[in-house]
Amino acid sequence: MTETQKARPASAATVYAVLRSRFSDAHYAAGDKLTEQAIAAELNVSRTPVREAIGRLLADGLVTPAARGVVVAALDAKESRDLFAVRGALEGLAAATAAERQRAGLLAPVVLVQLRDASDAVRAAAAQGRRRDAARANSHLHMEIARAADNQLLLEALTRVWDRIAVATVTHLDDDAWLAQIAEQHDEVVDAIDAGDADAARAAMTRHIADAANTHR
Known part of the structure; x- marks a missing residue:
């Protein structure tokens, strides 16, 4: 990772807001897999705020645990x-x-x-x-x-x-x-x-x- 590619600082609240908006905007479909690594790379942030944001999504019931990440929850x-x-x-x-x-x-x-x-x-x-x-x-x-x-x-x-x-x-x-x-x-x-x-x-x-x-x- 070069100097210009270094992850920029971001709060968990900021990452959570971005991810949460994607749910209401139909960016994700049920079953889509989300990983800390992919999200951190996409948003150019460290994995710590991503991990915390995903934890909040889990608490919201929007995602469920899966191997090496989470998946977007389907409705029963x-x-x-x-x-x-x-x-x-x-x-x-x-x-x-x-x-x-x-x-x-x-x-x-x-x-x-x-x-x-x-x-x-x-x-x-x-x-x-x-x-x-x-x-x-x-x-x-x-x-x-x-x-x-x-x-x-x-x-x-x-x-x-x-x-x-x-x-x-x-x-x-x-x-x-x-x-x-x-x-x-x-x-x-x-x-x-x-x-x-x-x-x-x-x-x-x-x-x-x-x-x-x-x-x-």
């Missing part, structure tokens, strides 16, 4: 049911709140443009067979809707839920029929938010999450 049947039940309630609230804010004139026009762009990105990535890109775009759209609700507690709760669900989403985006359904349902949610119809937005999102839960079984 009960975890999946529990997470999607919570997700349905939270995302239904987020969509309804975003619609209420739109009706009150509190959503900037650019927000609606961003929601439609995000929905289009899911459709485009899916049509091209780019599963991970589609999963990332899907996660981005749902979190943008949560941000449009302008409720920090709701956003934090949904972020924790999405960290667990996003890794499973990658493996379920190879079903063409489901991908087409996702695109249609996203449009329904965004249309309802744009129209300022809170009841329709909640119903469309709740239906979307219920269908997603069935797909993840």
